Amino acid sequence: MKLHLYQVDAFTNHLFGGNPAAVIPLDQWISDSLMQRLAMENNLSETVFFVPSSKPDADYDIRWFTPASEINLCGHATLASAYVLFHVMGYSYPAIRFQSKSGILVVTRNLDKISMDFPAWKPEPVTTRPNELAAALGNISITSVHKHRDYLVEVADESIVQLCQPDFTLLKKLGHKIILTAKGNKADFVSRFFAPTVGIDEDPVTGSAHSQLIPYWAEKLGKKTLFARQLSKRGGEIWCEYIGERVTMAGQCVFFMKGEIDL
Structure with missing residues (x-):
């Protein structure tokens, strides 16, 4: 099995700044244990995986893994995933709807930036x-x-x-x-x-x-x-x-x- 891997620096306008994320698009989910081992091998703060969604209100399902465990929400890897979809994979619509463990996350093109709609967690x-x-x-x-x-x-x-x-x-x-x-x-x-x-x-x-x-x-x-x-x-x-x-x-x-x- 061959998988594509992209690495993107997120929340920055220059290389070697921001937060690097490993982005692995999938046609269908692989096992949780394999995703965790790939995240451990990449050894970045997050490795993100996404697949085309079967749900009517989402375009892709998305999951994030640190080298040690899966987490319920990650901003920079979501930003990096949207960048790969918009600029590498030819996604042509203005917005992407990601289904996640924290609900639907809508990501849109915004001039030279990418904007993400996330839950507000008032501490x-x-x-x-x-x-x-x-x-x-x-x-x-x-x-x-x-x-x-x-x-x-x-x-x-x-x-x-x-x-x-x-x-x-x-x-x-x-x-x-x-x-x-x-x-x-x-x-x-x-x-x-x-x-x-x-x-x-x-x-x-x-x-x-x-x-x-x-x-x-x-x-x-x-x-x-x-x-x-x-x-x-x-x-x-x-x-x-x-x-x-x-x-x-x-x-x-x-x-x-x-x-x-x-x-």
Whole structure:
């Protein structure tokens, strides 16, 4: 069996920036164990698979795997999948409807960007902070902690986010994915994302985290349209909008390579 493999840098306008995703289009699903082994072999934060959908309200079914496990939502790999469909596979319609474990995700062409319609996950305050959280994040001073899927940890300044040096062994023991965020200087807000529990110490740019970040900062800043930066070493930019129960996030992509898997 031969499979096509594409690698795309998402949420960036230059090569070696943003978040690289491995994109593997399929005619029909292969086994879960094989998808997981391919993700482990690719050793990127996510490998994404999609197949033509048999459902009337979807064009493709989509699934995402880290090197360690399947996850329920991934922004950058969805963006990369849409880029491959629009620019490599000749998909000619203006919008793609992906059926996922987080429901229907609609992705559209938007001038030089691709825009994704995702669920809004409004995080709620955590009344009791995990005892080791501050220590696991390098003994930083924490302003507040909220949670939906992941812990959202706000700190007072962008520089704290930029300079944070987590203890990934302690973070893994906590058992949660961590979004570290602050009000931005040149962006509305900035963030970093740590997920050693699913085999990713730090994710370069994380669309799913922005399902929590967008409603959080929209309410805090009193504005619906926001610009965000993720402050990983590779860095990334996301144009955001909060529209009630949904959020939109738009970004650019750069094609890196194509290959063939021989199984």
